[in-house]
Amino acid sequence: MSLNLIGWIVLALIAGGILALAQRRLRESSSRDEQELDPPPVPAPARLAPEVFQSRIEALIDAGQTINAIKLYREQHGVGLKEAKDSVEALIAERHPFGREPSGPVDADADIEQALREDNLIEAIKLYKDRYGVGLKEAKDACDAMRRRLRG
Structure with a gap:
């Protein structure tokens, strides 16, 4: 074997060792970084009576x-x-079956019923929505039910 070939083999072994060492250090540092990124466990809050x-x-x-x-x-x-x-x-x-407590005094929903008697469904829905804090669909459904009840 020539001296030149032996030199290349030794050089390849040294380079392989250096690469293996670098790869191992990279793996160790990345697992350390992952551990640092994980938040510490939060203790469970005490349960209330x-x-x-x-x-x-x-x-x-x-x-x-x-x-x-x-x-x-x-x-x-x-x-x-x-x-x-x-x-x-x-x-x-x-x-609060109607979403929230009514804002202001409620006279048995007389103003809503009056709007329904006058066939002003949009006004009745607005009044109902504002009074009870519900969505448009819930207010419409409630006004439709009121209107059916009023018409008997």
Whole structure:
């Protein structure tokens, strides 16, 4: 074997060792970076007593803070966003069947009924929406039901 060939073999072995070492260091540093990117585990919040939870969630609902009520529900029960949202919306519907408490005095919805008697459905829907804080569909459905009841 020639000296030239032996030199190339030694050089190839040294280069292979250097590449293997560099690859190992790269793998170690990337796993360290991944560990640093993971947030530290957050301790589970202490669960509230049922009566304390109920009073807090009712206060949030009454204050119109639905998002905070959903957050509190998720923390308390450890459920997903959709389940918490559905549960809080059910609580809202149970507490305020028309979406929210009426704004101002309600004279048995006399103004809405008067608008319906005058065949002014759009005005009745606007009044209902403003009074109860519901969506357009809910207000229309409620006004349609009122109109059917009025017509007998």
